[in-house]
Amino acid sequence: MEHFVIVGGGLAAHQSARSILDARPDARISMVSAEQHLPYDRPHLSKGYLAADACEPQLLSGATCYAQPRLKLIHGRRAEAIDRAAGRVHLDNDEALGYDRLILATGSRVRHLPADQVHAPVHYLRTLDDARAVRDKLVEGAAVVIVGGGFIGLEVAAAARQRGCRVTVIEPRQQLLARTGSPALSQWVDALHRAHGVNIQLDTRVLSIDPADGARARVETSAGPVLADIVIAGIGVLPNMELAAACGLSVDDGIVVDERCATSDPSIFAAGEVTRYPVAHLGVSTRSESWTAASEQGSAAGRVAAGDAAACYSEMPWLWSDQYDSSLQCIGLTHLACSYSFIGEPGAQQWLALGWGAQDQLACAIAANRGRDLAAIRRALKRNDALPDVYWSTRASATPTLL
Ligand SMILES: Cc1cc2nc3c(=O)[nH]c(=O)nc-3n(C[C@H](O)[C@H](O)[C@H](O)COP(=O)(O)OP(=O)(O)OC[C@H]3O[C@@H](n4cnc5c(N)ncnc54)[C@H](O)[C@@H]3O)c2cc1C
Known part of the structure; x- marks a missing residue:
């Protein structure tokens, strides 16, 4: 029986595990997580959970999968080293797990003040x-x-x-x-x-x-x-990539993966916030601190590791933030925007900014309380469709960014 090992206990690890369970009824999975809890939703922690005492933490959807005997969650343990030649992951209690396929989903840790x-x-x-x-x-x-x-x-x-x-x-x-x-x-x-x-x-x-x-x-x-x-x-995060770097995998402010979530070792894949992955639409690579990226790339990594020849992930990063009763959303890479056009006044309650790149391509879109617009843009990008004219036509009014 093939053995998949996943290192990490967050969203990307969880989604990888679920994909493997679905795709490979014959496989066994061990998931090593430094945390004591079943995988839970992080975005909730800084929003509803923090705002109200009555709010409970939210387990990730599908958390019942940990009751399956084929999936063993080893929590409260850290993976300390990877022996690629032997195909083994060494844990902090001197145990070692042999793997056929390994997925690294180690996420990030907070940056500390000096x-x-x-x-x-x-x-x-x-x-x-x-x-x-x-x-x-x-x-x-x-x-x-x-x-x-x-x-x-x-x-x-x-x-x-x-x-x-x-x-x-x-x-x-x-x-x-x-x-x-x-x-x-x-x-x-x-x-x-x-x-x-x-x-x-x-x-x-x-x-x-x-x-x-x-x-x-x-x-x-x-x-x-x-x-x-x-x-x-809240001064940023650092990718937990030391495990990968120490065993000689390619790293560059994140574990470097291709659109198949593959690292520089064909038996090792990586997913989530720890990765630097290619964004097909923009022709660059990025590390994304986004729930959706961790979820979708996690699923893709699980499917690829399980042998799905079509699975891949190279989407524009998309994230949202809820503050008071306002909702912000951002898709793409804002640092690639050379000019912006707007729908709605930027100072108003609702507006949308479209950031245009050097080749006139859409580099990013930022929406304040205009979730529907962002959903439409995201859908078009995902399907590789032309951007709806209501957005594309605003390019003519774009002005250079003031940085
Ligand atoms: C408070 C908060 C609010 C957020 N809000 C939003 C939001 O509104 N919108 C949005 O898009 N994104 C948001 N995010 C970001 C989003 O939640 C993350 O990008 C996503 O959860 C990352 O998932 P991950 O699985 O890649 O990494 P992580 O969630 O960091 O999980 C990595 C896991 O691996 C474990 N681990 C690390 N190293 C080892 C090791 N050696 N051995 C064993 N286990 C190990 C860690 O303990 C951790 O459990 C928020 C994040 C936080 C913290």
């Missing part, structure tokens, strides 16, 4: 345990300092405001969501949070975080000190 700046507790948000610890501290009236004005930081800010906390966001760059490189989106989200009472400090660097009176922390910044009952940092 250790020499931090002398008081700082929270991060990646896992259910992290979210539980943060939620316990988001009590009404608490002073919450969030370091980093990216998607996670802003979602935490929205949840904390919904719980009646006083919230300050400290962002070293001159705009929120700076990584998206879209001034329209940055300004819009800035206005949204200020309207909900968030104190936003742009162009401000954290210098140190020290204990203050009681359980509080004093966050020393380039614009002066801020006192906090809780400090939460």
Whole structure:
């Protein structure tokens, strides 16, 4: 009986396991996860789960598959090394698992603030345990300092405001969501949070975080000190690619895979946030921090490993973010946009920005409360259809991006 080993316990690993179960009734699967829980939904952690005490964590759909005897979930264990010559994965309890096919779905870990700046507790948000610890501290009236004005930081800010906390966001760059490189989106989200009472400090660097009176922390910044009952940092993630690098697989800010989720070793595949994969529509490769990419690429990796000759994944990354009662969505790669056209006024409640690349191709689309438009664009891209004229025709009015 062929043995598939999956390293990782998140969405990509889960989807890989389900695909193999479906495609290969004759196969045995071992899934090694460093976490203690059954695979759960991460996006929920910074939204509904954080905003309301009554909210439970959400297991991923299809979690009943772990009751199947053919799928063994080894949780609370880390894979520490891969011996490619012997086809074995070594775990942190001195056990080793032999594999016929291996899928790496190790995801990312949070980037930490420099250790020499931090002398008081700082929270991060990646896992259910992290979210539980943060939620316990988001009590009404608490002073919450969030370091980093990216998607996670802003979602935490929205949840904390919904719980009646006083919230300050400290962002070293001159705009929120700076990584998206879209001034329209940055300004819009800035206005949204200020309207909900968030104190936003742009162009401000954290210098140190020290204990203050009681359980509080004093966050020393380039614009002066801020006192906090809780400090939460959302300053990005790092791909967990060391296992792959150490056994000689090709890595480049992520495990390098092709559209068949194949690594540089024909028996080893990779999927999810840890991969750098080709985006066919744009002719570049990227690492994507997106739920949909992890889900779809995870399924594809499982099918490929199980022998499906047609399975592949090379989609434009697509992600969404819910803040207060607004929904943002972004498809594509914003850094490839040289100009933008708009449907709706960027400052208004609903608008859509279309980012055009150097060859006049659609590089990205950003939607504020215009989910239907984004769904239509996504559908066209997925099917390789022409972009509907209502979007394509706006190119004539595109103006160069202001970065
Ligand atoms: C709080 C939060 C909110 C988010 N919100 C959104 C959103 O609104 N929209 C969106 O599109 N995306 C969102 N995302 C991103 C999305 O959830 C992720 O991109 C996706 O879940 C990644 O899945 P993954 O399986 O690739 O990696 P991960 O979820 O990181 O899973 C990797 C797993 O592998 C385990 N692991 C790592 N190394 C080892 C090892 N050596 N041995 C054993 N196990 C190991 C880890 O412990 C982890 O369980 C959010 C992410 C977070 C954290």
